[in-house]
Amino acid sequence: MSDVQVSDKRTVSVTINGHVYTAEVAPRVTLADFLRKECGLTGTHLGCEHGVCGACTIMLDGRTARACLMLAVQVDGCTITTVEGLARNGELNPLQQAFWDNHGLQCGFCTSGMLMCATEFLEQNPKPTGEEVREAISGNLCRCTGYASIVKSVLDAADRMAADEGAR
Template identity: 80%
Template structure:
């Protein structure tokens, strides 16, 4: 089948509280839809094979690799990207903990780390270091060595519990 016969499909998603609708080719990835159609470039593309975790987002509250999901598969879904974590220009507790504990260096993996950790902390507000490491094991970082990231997530958990 060539490009002229593929056609387009309507997609409507709620991303960070805003509804985005549009027609797209069935083969368009959700990552490309978010970046190019929605203008949300915080979802990073690394390996484009679902291995590195840089493109991790939340779809209906569950982590997903945006590079492996097609935009048409997300039709009707509620999506949270890294841009949706902060409110009113203020960092949330997890983002502040990453800042305070030097949980990022180059920042390329950070959006995926934040989204994965968000899901963890939503499900388990008191993780231990081993649980954080297990949760983040699917997110690759080539800069930090992970210790500062784990410390950041544990600090965020403490902050969120008050």
């Protein structure tokens, strides 16, 4: 007999956008459902629930992850940022601003995932080319824009962030 316990419910305590959420969850509950239903963070969207569309992309301990491909019980002790954590004090951040100015969204459903994906990408590649942006967001499906305006938004965001950096 293993001395490791198999549990039907587990307590999960996780820091999301700076707040600590603690809840009892069944192992089968996906992280995406946990965020949406337990935490009320409905900005993380469910477009496919099988890890292809990217709409549920979040930041987990500094890296993007698909919230539909994780179970809530796995994030105990982790730090998560969701789309709701990007804007501060009612102000959109430079990436969000760039999406607004460049019509980088239409219906807005893929946008949360796009923003999280682009956030990680720009951290790793602050001066990207258009082709690099296209590859970076190729795991996030958008059905509205035809992508051109999203690519433009991310490139514009890179410029703004570089300018902000320079100003410091």
